[in-house]
Amino acid sequence: MLRTRTWIRRLAPLALPALWGAVAVLWKLTCPIAQQEGTAARIATSVVFFTVGTGLVLGLRCGLVKELKQVRAVAQAAQLVLLRPPPPRLDGLSLAAAQLSAARGAAVGGDLYEAVGTPHGVRIVIGDVRGHGLPALGAVAAVLGSFREAAHDEPELGGVLRRLERALGRHLRERARDEHPASGGWDPDSPSAEEFVTVLLLEIRRDGTVLALNCGHPWPYLLGGAGAEPVPAGEPLPPLGAFPLPDELPVHRCVTLPPGGALFLHTDGAEDARDASGRFFRLRDVLDQAVRGAPVHPAALIHRVHSALLRHTGGRLTDDVALMVVRNDRCRVPAQSGDPGPCRTRPAPSPR
Known part of the structure; x- marks a missing residue:
């Protein structure tokens, strides 16, 4: 049932052009004017088929534009989740x-x-x-996904960096196996020497x-x-x-x-x-x-x-x-605990 509805939704933009096409064929076969010889008949036939063709193109275009908008919306949502x-x-x-x-x-x-x-x-x-x-998104996803977990789990900054290195290494090995299936599933010694x-x-x-x-x-x-x-x-x-x-x-x-x-x-x-x-x-x-x-x-x-x-x-x-x-935007620590002082954001002093 779901597949049938999907096909109906995809074919809906073609309904009007198909109807126009059927009318044009019927007109050509049954209308006395279309069966006549002469310039006027040819002009009338050309106008009818040009109108049908234009309608068909516009119908296809509307359907493709609508589908493209949906694809872009999904892609934008996925990209915003990633970054x-x-x-x-x-x-x-x-x-x-x-x-x-x-x-x-x-x-x-x-x-x-x-x-x-x-x-x-x-x-x-x-x-x-x-x-x-877009080809770099796989490595971006691997590093960001690892950081979002390791930043909370690792007490030292060095531990976070090592987690990022391991995540990137796994991504590169998996990508190398996908790109070179003849390797038999073994991890290559250098999955991607130029990837960093x-x-x-x-x-x-x-x-x-x-x-x-x-x-x-x-x-x-x-x-x-x-x-x-x-x-x-x-x-x-x-x-x-x-x-x-x-x-x-x-x-x-x-x-x-x-x-x-x-x-x-x-x-x-x-x-x-x-x-x-x-x-x-x-x-x-x-x-x-x-x-x-x-x-x-x-x-x-x-x-x-x-x-x-x-x-x-x-x-x-x-x-x-x-x-x-x-x-x-944090407050400056007061010199005396009894004097909280104002909490203001001041310009930073000149770095030395």
Whole structure:
């Protein structure tokens, strides 16, 4: 019964063109005018069949457009579940994020981000899968799915990173088996030597301390009233999937985020974007102009960088771009317990 209804629904747009076609054939066979010779009869016949043909094309088009809209709605819902927007506020932090996909018609691509509140602090991941567009979604799903579980379960940031590595490894092995069924189901020694993911893991604690583990990803910018400064940190690890993680993971205590201070996270598609003449997008200059002497508003800053990036490239991106802003809206700890003091958001001091 369900299959019958499905077929009826699919064939419904063809009902009117089919009726028109039957009328045209009947007219040709039975109407005396259609059986006459001469210019007038030919013109009348042509008009009838042209009308029938137009109706048939329009009927097919309406059906295809309706089905395409349904497919797009389902795809958009699935993409939003995969790369859901972060909450505007999370444990005293204000957040905003956006992604630009290089694949036309796709809401997500090879970049990923997520922020979750945990007993260990707010943990954030941002990453970039090698390649872009829809083919990279499998690795994005593997890394994000693992992070959403590990961020709550693992007490140390290094444990989260190792869970991401294992999840990515499983995904690559499964994909290699699917692409090479002749392997007999055995896991290849190197499932995909050219597949890797750059990852930046952050943990923002209640006192504003920011811990970081970086696997080949661009470091964020620290934003304040004096402008944008790169976060001072050490040498990053290789990207996930390129080499095994070392036994000791260097967790960097890279910065303390003061009340009102913000971090700008991005993937390399932002700074590598070029215009028609080959000039790179000057991300730091855009951030400086946006925040110098003014408070940082995460959503407004994301919109400004997003618009500047599209203007610079003329809307023609060659790589996916992910952007995220995290602002500390927590109150400054009072000097004396008896004086709670006002809870205000102040611009961050100039980073040194």
